[in-house]
Amino acid sequence: MTSLFFKMRFLACSALVLLCACGDIVSSSETYSQRCSDNSNIEGYAADFGGYKKGKKIPFKHSDGYLFSLTVTERENSIDHICQKHLVTTLESAYPIYSILLASQAPTFYYSEEDKKNSGNVDVVFGQYTFSLMNPLAREKMQSFDSSYIDTMKINGIVYTGVAVSNGKKYKQPNNENYYNSTVESGAKLYYNTKKGILKIELEDGSYIAINEEDD
Incomplete structure (x- = not known):
């Protein structure tokens, strides 16, 4: 007994x-x-990415030479019914008309402070292209020979460190009612780091847009 x-x-x-x-x-x-957390704010890499705050303007340059600014027009946190946290950020320009959507998600519960710091990817949608941006520092630690980690890159006269590149996919052309969720491989690439966020987006036709802080 x-x-x-x-x-x-x-x-x-x-x-x-x-x-x-x-x-x-x-x-x-x-x-x-x-129970879920009462706090919907994402922390760590996904939240710090780019230092994007609503109203912030980021200077960019097109491969054709014209200058423009991307403005953070939306920055919203939420939490869903399964305790998943979400952060949606929108970058837009008046002319030329560009819209870039950044969507992050992270769990409410973490295994450790390191897990909390590195948790969450940043998914980017730019026109028909989509990219998934993993924390460059976490990527470097896990795969030190990962060719997707560039480390140093010079863009419009400025040298950036801690740079990684994401190979993009693109949405299929509409051929059925579910095409929005279907993607195929593409030649598009997105270069980024944690501090500055999106540094450069190269499209399949060879054109690109890139951050332009030299004249900022």
Whole structure:
């Protein structure tokens, strides 16, 4: 009987530990349940990417030579019904008319502070192209010989470090009702780092837009 009592007590304690590892605990005399965080703000890489704040203007230059600015017109945090945090950022220019959508998501619960710092990708949509931007520092640590990590790159007279490149995909041409979710490989590339965000986008036709801080 004593042995059975200790076994039941051990199982009960183990269940409580597992619940505590997942997140906030709402306790009563009879039940334990997990709940979402009340804070919808994403932290770490996905939030810090680009230092994008609503109203910020970033100077860019087209490969044809004309200058323009991308403005952060939207920056919104939210949390969904399965405790997933979301951050949507929109960059737009008046002329030429460009719109770049950045969508990040991260879990509410983290395994460690390092996990929290590096968690979340930044997914970018630019016209028909889509890119997934992983934390360059995390990428370097996991795959030191990853050709997608460039480290140093000179763009319009300025040298940027901690640079990575994402190979883009593009949405298929409309041929059925689900084409919006279908992509194919493309030759487009997006160069980026954590501090400045998007540095350069190269399209398949050889044209590109690139950050232009030399005259800023």
